[in-house]
Amino acid sequence: MGAQLNSYLMSEDARSQAAFYVESLGGEILLLKTFGEAPGTPEAMKDKVMHLSLMVAEKNMLMISDSFEPVSSSRSISLALTYDNESEAREAYAKLGEGGENKYPFALQPWGAYYGEVIDKFGVTWMITKP
Incomplete structure (x- = not known):
């Protein structure tokens, strides 16, 4: 099951x-x-x-x-996308950030992966990763 x-x-x-x-x-x-x-x-x-x-x-x-009532965003839930390709990950990060807010720059992290966080113009938080 x-x-x-x-x-x-x-x-x-x-x-x-x-x-x-x-x-x-x-x-x-x-x-x-x-x-x-x-x-x-x-x-x-x-x-x-x-x-x-x-x-x-x-x-x-x-x-x-x-929704039939105002939608509020929340930091308690994020959508995470993991890419195999760095350029695709960078492109997704940039496009999702248009009109939104770049919370954490997409860059190589100390743990060895590329990571960035963006809140899109609809208030949805996206975590973009390339291991």
Whole structure:
């Protein structure tokens, strides 16, 4: 018996956030369902994203939904991406940081790996590593 853990983000603009991740990390939106597809949805909510799944950085599933309340970021959870290639890691770090905040520069660390931390413009913390 086993399970798979996936990241599921609540967003104030799921479509824009997903497009940003596709642009920054490469990938594609696999599925997008709106609340309008459910019966009885009020007109004002019909265009909101109920569920969006996307594949990023070749093989990583990320899911996003529009939130009906303000979204606050938290340092208690980070998304960690580990790359085999240093230039790909640097590129992801730079693109994710556009419009956001570079918390920790991407550089060779004393433990022998490259590491950097960035908070993207949607408030999500990313830890980028290249062992």
